[in-house]
Amino acid sequence: MISRRERFLQIIEVLTKHGFGFALGGLKPQWRAPLARVKLIDPQTVHSQPEHLRMALEELGPTFVKLGQLTSTRPDLLPPGYAEELLKLQDNTPPIPVEQIRAMIEAEPDTQAEEILTHMDPDPVATGSIGQAHAATYQGHQVIVKVRRPGVTDEVNRDLEILQDMAKWVSRYWTAAQDYDLEGIVEEFSTSLRDELDFLQEAKNSQRMAENFTGHPQIHIPEIFWEASTSRVLTMERMFGVKINDYVALEAEGIDRHLLAKEATDAICKMVFEDGFFHADPHPGNLFVEPDGRIAIIDFGMVGNLTEEFRDHLITLLLGVVQDNPRRAATGLLGLTDSGTHDISKREIEKDVAVMMRRYANKPLKEVRVGALMADLISVLRHHKLQLPRQSALLLRMLVTAESMGTGLDPEFDLVSSVQPYAERFIMHRLSPEMLLNRLRATVEDAVQMGVDVPEYVRRLIVVLERGGFDVHLRTDELEPLFKNGTKISHQVVAGGVIAATINGTAHIIASDPERWKKYHTPLIVGGMSTVGVLSGYLAVSSNVDRVRHLARLLRGNRKKSTVR
Incomplete structure (x- = not known):
């Protein structure tokens, strides 16, 4: 393996050759000198910058191919045309000689190497930048043995360190790198790629997915043979079937494509709205239709995790679009972003969302394409220099892939209508x-903590005022929503304060005079807990009133209309 210095020079030479030298303006003089001899590729041989970028990443090898593949999932970061081109990235890594594969399996402790190697096909069924897969027989089962490429961990770690250094010095002088937090993006990418290097993590993801689909016989997740798996060697059940986008073969097998589209989409919606754990790369190569009609899903190296709060934001966004409510859609959209770290005007974003939503006015739901909708929403984010966290980007990409898969199977497929019952059930679950x-319970705990924290916050405020005060900056376009919500918030704060005071007061009574507490504990409990119960109930209802309204409108919409107004 070449040294870190030699690799760094190799990277900047390739980037310069393909026309991306402008991004290296912060290089020190000792690094600039070798670039003078770099011969640029004739611009006539390649017709676009996106193609140049794809070629450069392929030339730089496994780490950069993976970087491009992951970046292709982030249209919020890339100008138009780049994401589509990066989807074409080809992993040109040559196969590893089978002798090396055998040696690596034998070197792994507790992998049942002798039994696997006796029945392993010497020709790989798949090769990639991270690993290579071979068919084998293990304990009477047909399996796939996936082996990590020798030396790839050291290569990836070296390249990631270089990328992190490059991100730091590029961010010093390139405004765009600062706006989009290039250092944070590289760090996020590094974490994802290192996870993919650990095959045990993929095995855990696969097992978790299998557990989530217990009781759903139409979905088949490969079994993991743990006693024959390590972080470098993964042994799993081999899947057989027709690729989900091989429409000719599906017709020949007599598969009902309409039903198949529904079952595949139901599986994806379950992952998102019920489990909060989803396959982040459900492209056709990872989904098969088995001879018995089951859908087999493989390759869980890239997955996403969604909190209930995140799913709340997603449903708020979808409801805002379906109900033609730009304010709600903008609220949901901002909830999916890192907007908390940016100085933004929500009112301006609402205006842009409203303009965008006019394109979908009066369209039947089945004509609303999620891919086009997400592209429009991402253009709004780009305009305001906002970006999506990794989980948001993975989810949106997965939904777009699911829609493409569904419409390929069934031209009448409608993802929005498929998602709707899952969104309804999620709202009912939350209520x-x-x-x-x-x-x-969480609200009461927060209220109690607030009662403890407020005196300290007041003390700090007084200290600040004594030292000369502080500046207050207000956006006039944000005042109206502030005034509208002020009363509701103040009521909740007062209620929370009374709850905290009641609980703290009761605690002081018990501590100060235990004998009197024994005498009067019944009326104190009844009075105090009644107060806490009533006010806590108010807090719970007031904090969830928007969800109740969402559900009511959604149910009314189901009865009255099937179009986007």
């Missing part, structure tokens, strides 16, 4: 007594 009780 269930159990969830409301959990939220009530």
